[in-house]
Amino acid sequence: MITIDGVTKIRGRTRILHEVSFTARPGRVTGFLGPNGAGKTSTLRVLLGLDRPQAGTALIDGRRYADHDRPLTVAGALLDGSGAHRSRSARAHLRWVAASNGLPRARVEEVLDLVGLSADAGKRAGRFSLGMGRRLGLATALLGDPPVLILDEPVNGLDPAGIRWMRTFLRDSAATGRTVLLSSHLMGELAETADDVVIIDRGRVVAAGTLAEVVGEHATLEDAFLDRTASEGVSW
Amino acid sequence: MVSLVRAELRKLLGLRTAWVGMVAGLVAAPALVFVNAPATRRALADGTWGDPSDLGFQSLGIGLLGAMILGVVAVSSEYTSTGEDSPDGRQLITTLTAAPRRHRLLAAKGAALTLVVAVQGTLTAVATLGLVEMVHGAAIPSPAPARVAGAVLYWVLLGLLAYAITLIFRNGVVTLTVLIVNSSMVSVSYLLTKVTPLAAYLPDIVGAHMFLRDVGDVRIAPVTAGLVMTAWVAALLGLAAWLFQRRDA
Incomplete structure (x- = not known):
């Protein structure tokens, strides 16, 4: 609410x-x-x-x-862009976010899979298309299953x-x-x-x-x- | 709090620029020992070199770049744009949604930075001082452990100083320009000591008295130097934290 x-x-x-x-x-x-x-x-x-x-x-x-x-x-939030530093891979980004809230590392693979980014998880966020960046942002929002x-x-x-x-x-x-x-x-x-x-x-x-x-x-x-x-x- | 520090460590060590800083600092200081060896040997022989116990520590100077770069990128990486198509997109938004209590976030970031800089400083000091002893051997006394500790403390405080300044300006270029120009090309702080001896108490040069005997014309006791530099860094961190808390992200 x-x-x-x-x-x-x-x-x-x-x-x-x-x-x-x-x-x-x-x-x-x-x-x-x-x-x-x-x-x-x-x-x-x-x-x-x-x-x-x-x-x-x-x-x-x-x-x-x-x-x-x-x-x-x-609560999970998706604002402008992916929210990830350009030089970080999608997986590295999600891992530090998960660590900050004490979330299990396995959750990173789950949300990558959920938004369809598993195949690109090792790619640097700076190379993502706009759409992939949004998916990464959404994956970040879903990490804590809020x-x-x-x-x-x-x-x-x-x-x-x-x-x-x-x-x-x-x-x-x-x-x-x-x-x-x-x-x-x-x-x-x-x-x-x-x-x-x-x-x-x-x-x-x-x-x-x-x-x-x-x-x-x-x-x-x-x-x-x-x-x-x-x-x-x-x-x- | 522990999880926040772990996240900040992960973030810092996941940045290529942070590694560039660390490795550059770690390589540059020992390399300079080699480059300067012939000239130093001559100066030691004819007695024009000042206090020989300073030699190893003088060589450490360039390695401090690593500490500065770490302090800067810990913050500047939060503010760089995530891409052309998302003008407001910055990692800081993710950071603050993950850790919205800003003072705690800054404390965790500072702790992660301190850890990394302390390790980098210790490694550089051990490598450089060891090398100096190998190259110049009997001509110089063995480094006193208290001075090594003072050098590492200087490292950490300088990293935190860069951290505070970058937080205040929200831009790494300003900090790097001020600190690097000041420490390696034209030292404005040093020139000011020619105008007033009080300039010896400026944050970037006062700390050097913790581990060097011959710094400029003013003598400051190591403990006093450490306290003055700590006070500077604490004051700037306080200002940075106050601004960071008040500002819109």
Whole structure:
């Protein structure tokens, strides 16, 4: 369970997040939708303790991410890129991450197999394609077999087969009771994957609810999204 | 905490640049003993060499590059981009999601660095001093164990100094430029001692008094030197930790 309550983040002179509040519940995929620069990544970074908010709280199972012992067993995160130093092999990267949280070494081979990277595990991360880097990032997120997954634009850089694989994986994860929070600017993708939707625009949550509630009387999620975020008019 | 130190050791020893630093330091110091041998022999013979007990320790200087490089890459490797197509992707994100308590993370990283630098420093010192004894033999006294320990401590403190500076600037180039230029080409710290004797207490040169007798014109007792350098390093580490805790990753 993810609870974000009144998070405000100011960077320099810009207010990036205005009292952002929403929840993501176990057993459901929550889609966090918004145009580029709306504050999706900033919200996820606050949730993971990477950035400090000026106000508000972001909790995972009632506690801040950083207050959990062995946090990788509580939540797994996929942010930009693979997260691995270029000169390290995928396996070497996963091994140090596993060591940091006291996870068994055998788990490294399991997650490599799970994301389909076993054959390339000895390759340096700097030589990975964008899609392989995302898989390595996901493998890292899954190391601790966490009940909560936090993913920023997970299908970015994946080929069609990879996108389908990711969609199935996330649906299966929710079906086994995991809390899945994923951000995206791709509405079609989210409409296929999410149970709940939160729409953020210019740092404010403008809609939140089940997919059906958010779509409402609009024909598609895309229509609902554009209706709520295009308040300043479309310039193209 | 133990698992964090193990993870940091694994990370540091898994970096090619770290090995380049260690091996370069380990090879360069003994190699210089050979290169300088004829000139040194002449200087010892005609008495122009200062304190002969300094000889072996003077030769260690270049090996310190290894300690600096280790201190720098332990941090700079966290900040290098993981690839062109992911501008915000850095290993630091993985590190902080795995170990979000930042002071503990810095302590674990510092402990791993200290271990590696201490081993590298000891090996370099033993190899270099052994070689000096082989080459110059009876002309110089055997190295005192306390001075060897002082040299290794200097090594560790210099590694931690590089670590702190790199954390403050979040960039290894700045640290390497400052420390390497200062230690091997034009020593700004040394030039400053010509202006004011107080400059002898700057962090990079004060520590040398722990194991050398002839350093510049100022004499500082080894224990005082060790305490002053430790205080410098502690202060810079404190500043680095404070900034690291406050900053957005």
